[in-house]
Amino acid sequence: MTELDHAYFERYVKQNRVFILGAGFSAAAGIPLTEELLARAMRKFSIECPGIYSRVENYAKECAGSTDRNLDLSAISFSELCTFLEFIELREYGGGERWCENGSREKLALRFYLAKTIAEHTPPVSSLPQLYLDFAAQLHERDIVISLNWDGLLEVALEAVGKRYTYNFSDAEAIKLCKLHGSVNWRLGDPNQWGTPVNTLGWQSMDFTKGMMTREIYYSSSLLQFSTWQCYAPLGELDPFLVLPGYGKAFDVRANAVLWYKPEFAFATTHDVFIIGLGLAHDDFFVRSFFLSNLPYIDAFSGVDGRRVFIVNPDKAASSNYEFVLRHGHAELMNMPFSQEHIELMAKRRSDA
Numbered sequence: 001m002t003e004l005d006h007a008y009f010e011r012y013v014k015q016n017r018v019f020i021l022g023a024g025f026s027a028a029a030g031i032p033l034t035e036e037l038l039a040r041a042m043r044k045f046s047i048e049c050p051g052i053y054s055r056v057e058n059y060a061k062e063c064a065g066s067t068d069r070n071l072d073l074s075a076i077s078f079s080e081l082c083t084f085l086e087f088i089e090l091r092e093y094g095g096g097e098r099w100c101e102n103g104s105r106e107k108l109a110l111r112f113y114l115a116k117t118i119a120e121h122t123p124p125v126s127s128l129p130q131l132y133l134d135f136a137a138q139l140h141e142r143d144i145v146i147s148l149n150w151d152g153l154l155e156v157a158l159e160a161v162g163k164r165y166t167y168n169f170s171d172a173e174a175i176k177l178c179k180l181h182g183s184v185n186w187r188l189g190d191p192n193q194w195g196t197p198v199n200t201l202g203w204q205s206m207d208f209t210k211g212m213m214t215r216e217i218y219y220s221s222s223l224l225q226f227s228t229w230q231c232y233a234p235l236g237e238l239d240p241f242l243v244l245p246g247y248g249k250a251f252d253v254r255a256n257a258v259l260w261y262k263p264e265f266a267f268a269t270t271h272d273v274f275i276i277g278l279g280l281a282h283d284d285f286f287v288r289s290f291f292l293s294n295l296p297y298i299d300a301f302s303g304v305d306g307r308r309v310f311i312v313n314p315d316k317a318a319s320s321n322y323e324f325v326l327r328h329g330h331a332e333l334m335n336m337p338f339s340q341e342h343i344e345l346m347a348k349r350r351s352d353a
Contacts, residue, residue, distance in 0.1 A: 009304070010304050011353065012269075013269055013270065013271050013304045014271045014272075014304060014306075014350075014353030015140075015142065015271075015350060015353055016142040016143060016144075016269060016270040016271060017143050017144075017270055017271060017272045017273070017274065017346070017350070018143075018144050018145075018146065018266050018267065018270045018272075018273045018274070019139075019143065019144070019145045019146070019273075019274045019276065020145075020146045020147075020148070020273065020274070020275040020276070020278060021145065021146070021147040021148065021149055021154070021276050021277065021278070022148050022149065022275075022276065022277040022278025022279060022280075022313075023148075023149060023277055023278075023279070024276065024277020024278065024279070024312075024313060024314070024315075024337065024338060025147075025149065025153075025276045025277040025278075025338055026149055026151050026153050026277070027277065027337070027338075028129055028131055028132075028337065028338065028339075029122070029123055029128070029129055029132060029153050030121055030123065031118060031121050031122060031151050031153060032117070032118075032121060034078050035073075035074075035078065037114065037117060037118065038073060038078050038081075038114075039073050040117045040121075041110070041113040041114045041116075041117040042056075042057075042071075042073065042113070044113050044116065044117055045109065045110065045113040048113070048233075049109055049113075049233070049234055052105055052106060052109045052234070053109075055105075055106055056085070056106045056109070056110060057071050059081075059084055059085060059088055059106065060073070060076055060081050060084075062084070063076055063080055063081060063084035064076040064080075078245055078246075079245040079246045079283060080246070081246075082107075082110075082244040082245050082246035082248060083246035083247045083248065085104065085106055085107050085110065085246075085248070086107075086246060086247060086248035086251075088104060088106060088107075089103055089104040089106075089107055089248075092104050099235070101189065101215075102188055102189060102239060105235060107244070107248075108234060108235055108239060109234040109235065110244075111239075111240050111241075111242045111244065112234035112235075112238065112239070112240060113234070114150070114240075114242060115150065115184040115240035115242060116184075116229050118150055118151045118184050119151075119152070119184050119223065119224070119225075119226045119229050120226050120229070122151050122152055122153055122156065122224070122226070123153075123156075124156070124225070124226075125156060125159070125160045128156060128157060128160060131338070131339070131340060131343070132153060132154070132156075132157040133157055133160055133161055134340065134343050135154075135157065135343055136154065136157035136158045136160065136161045136163060137161045137163075138343060138346055138347055138350075139158070139163065139175050140175070141172070141173050141174060141175060142269075142270075143175055143176070143270075144176045144178065144266040144270060145175060145176065145177045145178065146178045146180060146266065147177065147178065147179045147180070147181075148179075148180055148181050148278060148287060149179070149181070150179075150181060150182060150183055150184050150240075150242050151183075151184060152183065152184055152185055152223075152224040154177065155177070155185075155221075155224055156224055158175065158177075163175060165177045167179065167183075167206055167219060168206045168207060168208070168258075168259075170207065176266075178259050178266075179259065180243070180253075180256070180259055180260060180287075180290075181242065181243040182240070182241040182242045182243050182252075182256065183219065183240075183241070183242075184223060184224075184240050184242070185219050185220050185221065185222075185223035185224055185240075186217055186218065186219050186240065186241040187203065187217070187218050187219075187220075187237075187238070187239045187240065187241050188215060188216075188217055188239070188241040188255050189215055189216065189239075190216065190218075191203045191218060191237055192237065193236045193237045194235075194236065198237050199237075200237060201220040201222055201223065201228070201237065201238065202220055202221065202222055203218040203219070203220050204218060204219055204220070204221075205217075205218055206218065206219065208256075208258050211258060212257075212258070213255075213257070213258060215255060217241060217255065217256060223238070241255070241256075243256075245283075245284070249286060250286075253286060260286075260290070267294055267298050271304060271306075271307050271353065272307065272308050272309075272310065272346075272349050272350075273295070273298065273307075273308070273309040273310070274309075274310045274312065274342070274346065275309065275310070275311045275312065275313070275322075276312045276313075276338050276342070277312065277313060277337075277338055278313065279313065279315055279317075279318070279321065280318075280321045280322060281321070282321070291324075291325065292324060295309060295324075295325045295331070296324060296325060296328050298330065299328075299330055307330060308330055308331070308332060308349075309325060309330060309331035309332070310331075310332055310334060310342075310345070311325070311326075311331060311332065311333045311334065312334045312336070312337075312338050312342050313333070313334075313335065314335060314336050314337045315335075316335075318333055318335060319333055319335070
């Protein structure tokens with residue numbers, strides 16, 4: 001590579017960023033965080049689908065070792081509940097009683113109400129906070145966004161500012177949005193209603209089965225609007241693909257393994273990395289392993305000097321959770337909520353490149 005070629009490559013790489021989004025990214029939009037989300041979803045679940053809810057409630061009490069008449073959600077973590085439901089699903093599978101290939105009725109109904117609650121609290125374009133419009137506006141087609149969130153907040157913001165996005169890296173001119181934990185508007189398997197093929201939601205294929213995958217994942221843009229959800233019930237066509245916390249995650253992530261593989265290349269032709277609102281709990285073994293496999297070594301990916309990792313997180317535990325990255329000297333912890341200040345930093349880093 002000549003000196004001129006190298007200078008061009010440096011300029012090209014420095015324009016491109018990786019954004020890794022956790023639940024804290026969406027907090028300012030009013031989308032509830034984990035514990036509040038579970039509580040809200042369970043309330044909705046109990047009202048709209050009391051039969052299946054009663055079974056989930058009893059399993060939650062059993063998991064918590066509770067004999068109380070009323071379920072105390074504070075006595076059990078979200079991860080523990082999901083892990084216990086995985087055990088129930090395994091038991092049903094072993095006895096030939098599993099509801100369908102995607103899981104037990106209890107697990108699928110819980111996913112449905114988690115997703116419906118998220119959709120309900122995702123603001124429409126008309127009331128979207130300026131913070132998210134500005135974030136979306138500064139993205140360009142060579143940026144890669146890796147989201148660990150289920151919500152469609154960024155999709156709504158990108159549509160509001162007139163920018164295209166792709167979930168499967170198929171459109172070179174679109175912003176790459178890689179959702180490792182699934183999304184409220186995705187489903188696994190061909191759209192159907194109790195086994196009968198149906199498509200009333202405009203499902204579009206991600207074409208994963210053109211590669212190594214045997215089951216397709218589909219997405220529906222109409223599910224980004226809460227009004228659409230009012231017409232559907234759980235255990236039917238609207239069957240959200242959400243990778244739940246807990247040990248069942250080890251099974252669920254295999255369905256979108258392609259999306260865990262492709263981001264490995266995200267660090268080769270990008271420069272700055274912004275990790276926003278991601279708590280990185282110690283029991284989140286897949287995300288932690290993904291980071292351990294990449295972030296400590298990002299200086300070696302492109303060969304372009306000056307690469308930085310900016311971690312935006314107000315959690316007091318962020319320093320210890322990200323110690324394995326911070327100790328290498330190319331990362332900086334900004335111990336505060338995501339704000340306009342960080343968007344200005346993104347713009348400055350890109351303009352100075």
